[in-house]
Amino acid sequence: MTRALIADDEPHLAQYLKDQLQQLWPELDIVYVAKNGIEAAAQIAALQPELAFLDIQMPGLSGLEVAQGIEGLTRVVFVTAYDEYALQAFEHAALDYLLKPLKSERLARTLDRVKTALAVQTSAEPVSPDARLSTVLQQLLQAPQAQINQSRLRYVRAAQGALMHQIAIEDVLFFHADDKYTVVQTATAEHLIRTSIAELVAQLDPEQFWQVHRSTLINLRYLMSTRRDENSRLFLLMKHHARELPVSRAYIHLFKAM
Template identity: 70%
Template sequence: MTTALIADDEAHLAQYLKQQLAACWPELEIVSVARNGIEAAEQISAWQPELAFLDIQMPGLNGLEVAQGIEGATRVVFVTAYDDYAVEAFDAAALDYLLKPLKTERLLACVARLKAALGRPPAVDESRLAETLQRLLAPPVQGLARLRFIRAASGDMTHQVAVDEVLFFHADDKYTVVRTAQGEHLIRTTITDLAAQLDPEQFWQVHRSTLINLAHLVGTRRDEMSRLFVRIKGHAQELPVSRAYVHLFKAM
């Protein structure tokens, strides 16, 4: 059986899609119905479904951000009410897309496309995928000076951390963790804003929630499922690389 996940914060729309898929694709097994983007990301990681039907507009993480963080082989179908938005995402980052309100003829065509595609290796250009998702998530910010220091408050003390000393940045709930060899600090600046202000030759985004400093990169490793991980000097745990950014390491 082909496995799939549905993610939509509007429960009645998620159930409607599930019912329609059951009618036109009885062999499809829906392993999870996620209520928001964070739950979708967790369930994709846990279940590793072959397909994920992701609503683009969801709380926590939107569908584009969820797609940006997929580490395994799950292929994405975006579900959206915005035609232009969907078309651009589909052109580079998705297997197909569905427009709301769902139409039976369009769903049948989508199912036919999915069945055919599942029998072939993925044809998505990963570099285009990453570039398109980043552009859709946050248009480039112009005119910002490159960051040289990070200011992080701790009680009545404000620490000034040179960016060269940062091993990596990692988004954690409401905060971003600034990790150095000496410890960690918390700031409220988002990964997207940091990426726009840091030198792209020095800092690479490897996941929707992670930016690494290449000066401290030790190496990479693939696990038995071909998922890529990076090893950072001075940090014991490996960091996952999402599928959208694997192409960055092909020349290394």
């Protein structure tokens, strides 16, 4: 029986992946669910599972660092919220990866490839993991942070009360910094994240998201109208949201053509 480990610092996402795996591959034995990179590395070394699903961004050790430290024959499937920087490298090295939010069709295709790879591995002489994996991991771990930041964020994990939600970036009306948190406003609800506006600016598509205030970042897809008051201050009205958003003077020039 093939054994697998899941590592993700968001318990509900780990559980979702586990549920999907049990549906698509009932024979797969999930031997451990790790909450961080350090725990994942320790359990991979102890249990030596044939397969590990590693979230790239985890506290303690990243999924990349965990994979780099694997000394056995555990094969890795990376799980990532970031697109370009990871996918180009993984495709080039013929590695498996999953993008968040997870889709069952994509997971099914990954599992088909994994089963084929494991079948070849068990029928051949034991070998160390693909050398290309180590090469790609070294390149990614040594990449400048600016290069990583150029990757586009595709979704955010945001809190609403005690629950965590996966929110697709295209569904966000705007982000607004509020004390210790940043509000993620959708058409139906407010959610909270700890990511700062500056960090979001670096991770989002500048053609879709404009910073209009030191504390506000809007999705142009939902911009409905602009209004100037008697003091020439500019305000924005967003679709699906009643309250106007102020534009600071430093960003008024963005709307001169409107």
